[in-house]
Amino acid sequence: MLPETMTVIEARGSGGPEVLVPATRPVPKPAPDEVLIVVEAAGINRPDVLQRQGLYPPPKGASDLLGLEVAGSVVAAGDNVTRFKEGDFVCALVNGGGYAEFAVAPESTTLLAPDGLDAVQAAALPETVFTVWHNVVERGGLQQGDWLLVHGGASGIGTTAIQLATALGAKVIVTVGSAEKAKACEALGAVRAINYAHEDFVEAVREVTGGHGADVILDMVGGDYIERNLKAAALEGRIVQIAFLKGSKVELDLMRLMMRRLTLTGSTLRAQTPEAKACMAEAIEARVWPLIAAGKVKPVIDSTFKLTDAADAHRRLDDPAHIGKIVLTTA
Known part of the structure; x- marks a missing residue:
C-alpha cells in the first residue's frame, strides 16, 4: 500500500x-x-x-x-x-x-x-549520460581516433565525457581549475588536463594534438571561450555548446568558422x-x-x-x- x-x-x-x-x-x-x-x-x-x-x-x-x-x-x-x-x-x-x-x-x-x-x-x-551522448556523439559526430576537448572536465558532464569518449576510441583533453581536478581527470583517461588558471588552452590543445586541433569541443563555459574554441578546433571541427557559465552573448569573427569549415551547434536536453x-x-x-x-x-x-x-x-x-x-x- x-x-x-x-x-x-x-x-x-x-x-x-x-x-x-x-x-x-x-x-x-x-x-x-x-x-x-x-x-x-x-x-x-x-x-x-x-x-x-x-x-x-x-x-x-x-x-x-x-x-x-x-x-x-x-x-x-x-x-x-x-x-x-x-x-x-x-x-x-x-x-x-x-x-x-x-x-x-x-x-x-x-x-x-x-x-x-x-x-x-x-x-x-541519466541527465549526464543523455547530455554527453546526444551532444558529443550525435551532434558532435565523435569518431574513433578523434580529439575531444571538454571544458569543465571535473564536472559530472566532464567525468562522464572523458570515460565515454575514451571507451569509444577517442582521445580526450580537458580544461580544469586545479591540480587536484587535473589529476582526477587524467586518472579517468584524459590524455591531458589543462589548468586554465596557468595555461592558454588554445596553445595547449595545439601542442598536445601536434597542430591538429580538437575535432569535437564540448563547452559549458561560453563567454570568451566561444571565440577561443574556434581557434582550438581542427579543420572540419564541431563545437557543441551546452551551457554558458560565462555568458551567452558574445561578439564573434565568423571568418575562422568559414575558412576552417567549422560547425557551431548546441542543445538543451x-x-x-x-x-x-x-x-x-x-x-x-x-x-x-x-x-x-x-x-x-x-x-x-x-x-x-x-x-x-x-x-x-x-x-x-x-x-x-x-x-x-x-x-x-x-x-
Whole structure:
C-alpha cells in the first residue's frame, strides 16, 4: 500500500540554496505511459541551480519540483506501460519532480539500472549520460581516433565525457581549475588536463594534438571561450555548446568558422520532444549501458546528502572544488 503523501523539496521563491526547503505533497499517480518510482536517490545538475535561481522554468505540464534524474524501484505503472513491472530497479530521466520520495517518469526515458550499480550511482547517470551522448556523439559526430576537448572536465558532464569518449576510441583533453581536478581527470583517461588558471588552452590543445586541433569541443563555459574554441578546433571541427557559465552573448569573427569549415551547434536536453529523448534512450541502452556494465564507464560521485539537506547539497554544487556528481538520498 502506497502512502498518500511524501516529503519533497520545494523552492520557496528564487535565489540561493536557502530557498530549498522540505515540504509535504500527495504522492503522484502515473499517467498511462508513465511509471511511479520510489526514489532511493536523485542526481543534482546545473539546470537545477538555474531553476532554483528563477532562470530556467520547467516546461509546460512538468512538475515545479527540481530534479531531472532518479533511481529506485518501480512501484506502479500506467495502463500502457509494457517494459517495466513492480519491483524493477530503474533509473530515469524526468522533466522535474526528482527531489521527492516518489517520482513519475516516462516509460520511454526509464531504463533498467546497469548491473552492479547501487541507487546513488544509477541516479547519477541519466541527465549526464543523455547530455554527453546526444551532444558529443550525435551532434558532435565523435569518431574513433578523434580529439575531444571538454571544458569543465571535473564536472559530472566532464567525468562522464572523458570515460565515454575514451571507451569509444577517442582521445580526450580537458580544461580544469586545479591540480587536484587535473589529476582526477587524467586518472579517468584524459590524455591531458589543462589548468586554465596557468595555461592558454588554445596553445595547449595545439601542442598536445601536434597542430591538429580538437575535432569535437564540448563547452559549458561560453563567454570568451566561444571565440577561443574556434581557434582550438581542427579543420572540419564541431563545437557543441551546452551551457554558458560565462555568458551567452558574445561578439564573434565568423571568418575562422568559414575558412576552417567549422560547425557551431548546441542543445538543451529538457526542452526536446519525448520522441527525441526516447531515441536517445534506445541508443544509450544499446551502446552505453554495456560499457557501464563492463566497468569502462562509471559515475564519479563527489558526495551524497539526505533529501532534506538539499540546500546543503546545492551549496556543495556551488563550490568549485567538487569533482563529479552530487546525489540526494532518501534513506
